[in-house]
Amino acid sequence: MNFIDNPRKLRGFEKNIRVEKVSRRSILKGLGVTGGFVLAAPVMSRQALAYETGAGKMPHGVVVDPRVFVSVAPDGIVTIVGHRSEMGTGVRTSLPLIVAEEMEADWSRVKVQQAHGDEVKFGNQDTDGSRSTRHYLIPMRQIGASARTMLEQAAAKRWGVPATEVKAVNHEVVHSASGRKLGFGELAADAAKESVPSIESLKLKDPKDFRYLGKGQVGIVDLHDITTGKARYGADVRLPGMKYAVIARPPVTGGKLVKFEPDAALKVPGVEKVMQVRGWPWPSKFQPLGGVAVIARNTGAAIKGRDALKLVWDDGPNGKYESAAYRKELEEASRKPGLVLRQEGDADTALKGADKVIVGEYYIPHLAHVSMEPPVAVADVKGDKAEIWAPVQSPGGTREDVAKTLGIPEANVTVNVTLLGGGFGRKSKCDFALEAALLSKELGAPVKVQWTREDDIHNGFLHTVSVERIEAGLDKSGKVIAWRHRSVAPSIASTFAAGTVHQAPFEIGMGLVDMPFEIANISCENPEAAAHTRIGWFRSVSNIPRAFAVQSMVGEIAQATGRDQKDMLLQLIGSPRIVKPAVKDLWNYGEPFDSYPIDTARLRKVVELVAEKGEWGRKVPKGHGLGIAVHRSFVSYIATIVEVAVDEKGKLTVPRVDTAIDCGTYVNPERIASQIEGAAIMGLSIAKYGEITFKDGKVQQKNFDDFQVVRMDDSPVVTNVYIVPPGPDTPPSGVGEPGVPPFAPALINAIFAATGKRIRSLPIGKQLEA
């Protein structure tokens, strides 16, 4: 999910990023967007909201225009556009709720309409990087305030009174002096004729008057449809005359089709056609891998037909990729100096002179997203026009890529965004939509391309694989005086540019160079690693290995010096302060450092809060243990305590999880809790089972039997979530991803407390079995 600026910015490998930014802005001007405010600059407002975000730097920036996002019907129904993709975070509810709050709309009379992919109209739509609330809280409030102002002005004119005398309250405008009232519906036509007020003139609501924001009493808009089977995901789109397709893709990244025999497939009842799909050489961003498509009257027939295909592949340059050997390469690289990214003091000398050096070498394997809805897309291409229906996290990027792939103008491509049956970063890549577009063009009919679970696991964009090696030097008193962290992992950038061997700024910025501990001598290094498969964003990305390594090392230091884990952690975090960026152009999740500094007071606070609420130090039964970890990611601060129970056979269960999050100003605490509960389960899946391995260039796992995830019978019994109340002006920060990183190290530290065994390699698998 996530990014720098975002996947599409990685086109910076093809062009200079700076130039591209400029050209994007000039394109906007050239199109003459009118009637609203296209904010090329970071969002700012005067009213106690004086913080900047990175929103303006995203492709197409932010659009603050009530005419784009809000419409009021004569019957009073207010329709608000949700322009981000819903994959389970609740964003399709939260952002429109902000507009409704600020415009004084009654939520029960609000409908949410999903935006299609059009960033010139709606602003950036990349739903990744845990960015939606932090980039859109203020713009959505401004949109709501604009709409409210226009309704108030219309009422004031109708009554012939000054606008200052009227006030919108719960779906109507009131003139309290005369007791007159007009409903939003009655004012709709007049309000539409009012000019859109300038952002500077807007008066935002006093937060103490909020009815919805920060309350958590509003269910998600799709709740009823989800529970009745009516909710429409990408897989559920049906068009008249639509064909069903599955594709046999090269089993090895960079492989090619040599030949295929379609005859047996064509004999399967329901199969109508077998055809080759164009593939692109590796690496080529999100372009399809190519292969052979089986077209049928239903998906079941297409799958059966594909099973009957005879296929010969050339495995190409990655045909020897093998996980155990690759792990050795990474480990060896981590034991030698690498590209120095951050240097403070002299870590080499301090390590040599240290009284004690603790070394931890941590391994985190490839992971697959396995969203419950595997990739799927419907396309209908007619002549030089294309319409797509797909569960995509990046509707704007999908539109660009479909246009480019088909060689048609972007204006001729419509991308309809369905609900996403999970995303986790997988659906930031639109390869499946491109496949559907190519097939539909050739077939001359609408087509649905359905990935099977096996396809999803075999041909995805995996989480990287890494060795994180940390050496901590202690003086005689046990104080940590030196810290050397080497991170070795193939970069996501390798999916965009051949020959990439170093991690990108957005990867090293996830817990490596921004490590917040107060230590005099620090060195962060990045030895080389070449990729042999497609690497992509996976929920919380490089924060997974970083938090695992750094927070495990805290546990190891506590263990070696006989100190309490939590006390050790607070000691390493050190004094409450702003940690100055230790590298030039610190990524900082794309956010300006002034608005989103590295604040150790907030880091300490979540540790202290979770320790208090989670009853750190409580007595636990024999075989149980407590572990703690904290991590700043997506500019939020989050700490987790895990209680683990390990029985005599080495079977582990998790009776209790406590998590404290400081995500600044928040919109819907109920959905924050659900994200954190879910993150604990995803964290447990990663720690306990998560591993994709390669042999002869091919992924060895295929489905949920050999790529296991946590099920209900081994999920945490209870997860408690504590949200730090925001200060009056604290900018909002990420929620979707930050819950994942601290879970695994907290669990590993708990396992040590329970058993005395220190696990440095994920997944845990059978390591605890005697």
Added chain:
Amino acid sequence: MIKVKINGQEQSWDGDPDLPLLWFLRDEAGLTGTKYGCGQALCGACTVIVDKEAVRACITSINDVAGREVTTIEGLHPNGDHPVQKAWRQVNVPQCGFCQAGQIMQAAALLMDNPKPSHDQIREAMSGNICRCGCYQRIENAVHLASTGV
């Protein structure tokens, strides 16, 4: 010609008798509430009720259900107000929601069989249904709620 009753309506199929019920429901009958998640009865996203039992539609052929009654999420309750559906909404269970039809059908079948399941019985009965978003705590709470009256 295979005949099967789906949500009270007679349906017929004269194609491949081995076609998984899942794809018949989704692609031929247009009942897309039942989801594909794995195709191997490993995740439970495709759970439907056949007569009174929860089955995985992805490994059940259309021929296997000939002459039987199939209930999908669309047919669980005419207004979507089955106690399990109501409990799901009260507890705000779903995140992405994709697995929830299967979870709800599994829970409804569990309560037909065992109206007052214990904590452990719920966790065991629901363990064939994967939720990648991780809504298990709420699913368990919702099943409890449905079993005690919504």
